[in-house]
Amino acid sequence: MSRTITIKALKYNPNSKVSKPHMVEYKLEETDGMTLFIALTKIREELDADLSFDFVCRAGICGSCGMMVNGKPQLACRTLTKNFEDGILELFPMPAFKLIKDLSVDTGNWMNDMSKRVESWIHTTEKVDISKLEAPIEPIVAEETFELDRCIECGICVAACGTKLMRPNFIGAVGLNRVARFQMDPHDNRTDEDFFELVGDDDGIFGCMSLLACEDNCPKHLPLQNKIAYMRRKLVAVR
Amino acid sequence: MSDLIEGFLGKSVEGKKSRLPAKLDFVQSATGLFLGLFMWGHMFFVSTILISKDAMYAVAKFFEGSAFLNEPRPILVSGVVFFVFIVFIVHAAMGMRKLPTSFRQWQVYRTHMKMMKHEDTTLWFIQAVTGFAMFFLGSAHLFLMLTQPGTIDPYGSGDRMLLLWPFYILLLLSVEFHGGIGLYRLCVKWGWFEGSDAKVTRKNLKKVKWAITVFFLALGFLTMAAYFKIGLDHRDNAGERYHPSAMVITHMNVGVKS
Numbered sequence: 001m002s003r004t005i006t007i008k009a010l011k012y013n014p015n016s017k018v019s020k021p022h023m024v025e026y027k028l029e030e031t032d033g034m035t036l037f038i039a040l041t042k043i044r045e046e047l048d049a050d051l052s053f054d055f056v057c058r059a060g061i062c063g064s065c066g067m068m069v070n071g072k073p074q075l076a077c078r079t080l081t082k083n084f085e086d087g088i089l090e091l092f093p094m095p096a097f098k099l100i101k102d103l104s105v106d107t108g109n110w111m112n113d114m115s116k117r118v119e120s121w122i123h124t125t126e127k128v129d130i131s132k133l134e135a136p137i138e139p140i141v142a143e144e145t146f147e148l149d150r151c152i153e154c155g156i157c158v159a160a161c162g163t164k165l166m167r168p169n170f171i172g173a174v175g176l177n178r179v180a181r182f183q184m185d186p187h188d189n190r191t192d193e194d195f196f197e198l199v200g201d202d203d204g205i206f207g208c209m210s211l212l213a214c215e216d217n218c219p220k221h222l223p224l225q226n227k228i229a230y231m232r233r234k235l236v237a238v239r
Numbered sequence: 240m241s242d243l244i245e246g247f248l249g250k251s252v253e254g255k256k257s258r259l260p261a262k263l264d265f266v267q268s269a270t271g272l273f274l275g276l277f278m279w280g281h282m283f284f285v286s287t288i289l290i291s292k293d294a295m296y297a298v299a300k301f302f303e304g305s306a307f308l309n310e311p312r313p314i315l316v317s318g319v320v321f322f323v324f325i326v327f328i329v330h331a332a333m334g335m336r337k338l339p340t341s342f343r344q345w346q347v348y349r350t351h352m353k354m355m356k357h358e359d360t361t362l363w364f365i366q367a368v369t370g371f372a373m374f375f376l377g378s379a380h381l382f383l384m385l386t387q388p389g390t391i392d393p394y395g396s397g398d399r400m401l402l403l404w405p406f407y408i409l410l411l412l413s414v415e416f417h418g419g420i421g422l423y424r425l426c427v428k429w430g431w432f433e434g435s436d437a438k439v440t441r442k443n444l445k446k447v448k449w450a451i452t453v454f455f456l457a458l459g460f461l462t463m464a465a466y467f468k469i470g471l472d473h474r475d476n477a478g479e480r481y482h483p484s485a486m487v488i489t490h491m492n493v494g495v496k497s
Binding site: 092095 | 255263352363424429437
């Protein structure tokens with residue numbers, strides 16, 4: 001039997017001089033297998049065409065639709081409304097990112113800056129010939145490296161991080177995970193000393209307070225806790 | 240000159256990032272580990288009062304060097320307290336780097352904590368608040384012990400508990416919450432006991448953490464109650480030093496002979 005669910009969303013346009021932050025309440029009929037993304041689309045189509053939120057893939061792959069759902073950062077496309085017993089979902093945009101409007105935030109530019117900051121590409125002294133096969137590596141190492149590559153840059157680890165909210169320049173779990181990914185990759189010739197130059201400070205690995213909300217909320221279940229600990233052990237040993 | 244350049248640019252004269260943040264992070268963990276384990280030992284020592292006054296007296300005198308000196312010397316306790324005080328101050332200084340330092344930081348963290356209802360995020364806040372409280376409570380207790388080491392015996396400690404029990408309740412709560420959470424966080428921060436499944440290990444660590452906190456709080460409150468009762472019974476003779484039963488019996492025997 002279907003029920004009526006209530007979605008409360010923060011509406012605010014920081015670029016408008018007349019816009020004031022306020023909560024708007026929408027009521028709609030729940031359908032079978034309804035995700036929050038579907039509900040928001042329905043709201044936009046039928047109730048409020050002005051409501052802004054981000055999405056692309058609708059399948060938990062692109063990492064665009066992160067938002068705070070009843071206080072926790074989640075992907076709207078992977079959030080089933082039926083899991084909310086009281087049928088009430090309170091939505092806020094993800095903190096830590098630049099607010100564009102309502103539930104829409106700019107994770108893209110932040111992730112781009114992060115990638116540049118941790119030099120998120122293979123550093124090698126070898127001349128790369130793309131017409132030839134890449135040098136083989138042990139399958140177990142490849143598996144561990146690509147496991148970390150599953151990050152979809154949704155920003156949920158960043159929005160979940162109390163450290164990041166207090167200290168805006170903190171690199172966040174996504175950045176530390178990225179460093180761990182390249183540190184483990186045998187194709188990358190960088191040393192721990194090189195990685196220290198990137199994240200060996202209080203805005204990087206030594207600023208992490210191990211609150212682990214990143215680990216507990218990552219929609220891809222990446223091993224953030226042990227990779228951050230791994231990088232901390234590696235970099236604290238750099239002389 | 241190299242310090243000046245590093246201080247100015249945040250990079251050493253070799254153009255490298257300062258190694259100091261790594262050292263500070265390590266020192267914070269090392270001093271925290273020492274203090275956390277010290278507090279476990281401390282609690283076991285003071286709780287010997289639950290066995291008997293003589294047992295606690297023996298432990299107190301042991302730390303005054305009774306095992307290897309003819310006459311126990313309270314100054315030895317002051318020496319130990321001085322060392323712990325130094326470690327405590329260093330740890331406090333390292334911990335301060337993590338505390339919110341502006342209203343906005345405090346506000347944003349509180350809001351985040353309330354919204355997220357995430358246990359480890361909330362535990363950090365408790366750790367921060369209890370850590371801040373211990374700047375004062377811990378310092379006051381350590382100063383007392385540093386300057387009055389000779390008063391540590393069943394009567395002296397009982398008199399103190401009778402007078403300062405609200406202070407010691409706050410100190411006990413602060414120490415046990417701060418230390419318990421801190422030791423748990425050390426494990427996950429450095430990946431100790433990680434095993435093959437870090438998630439399972441963390442769940443188990445959390446259970447152990449709570450069990451240890453409950454155990455030491457129970458032991459702490461029982462110990463405090465015991466000292467409080469001794470202080471109450473002894474209030475008419477407050478300030479008097481304790482003499483162990485064996486010594487009293489010897490004195491009585493001497494009295495009979497003479």
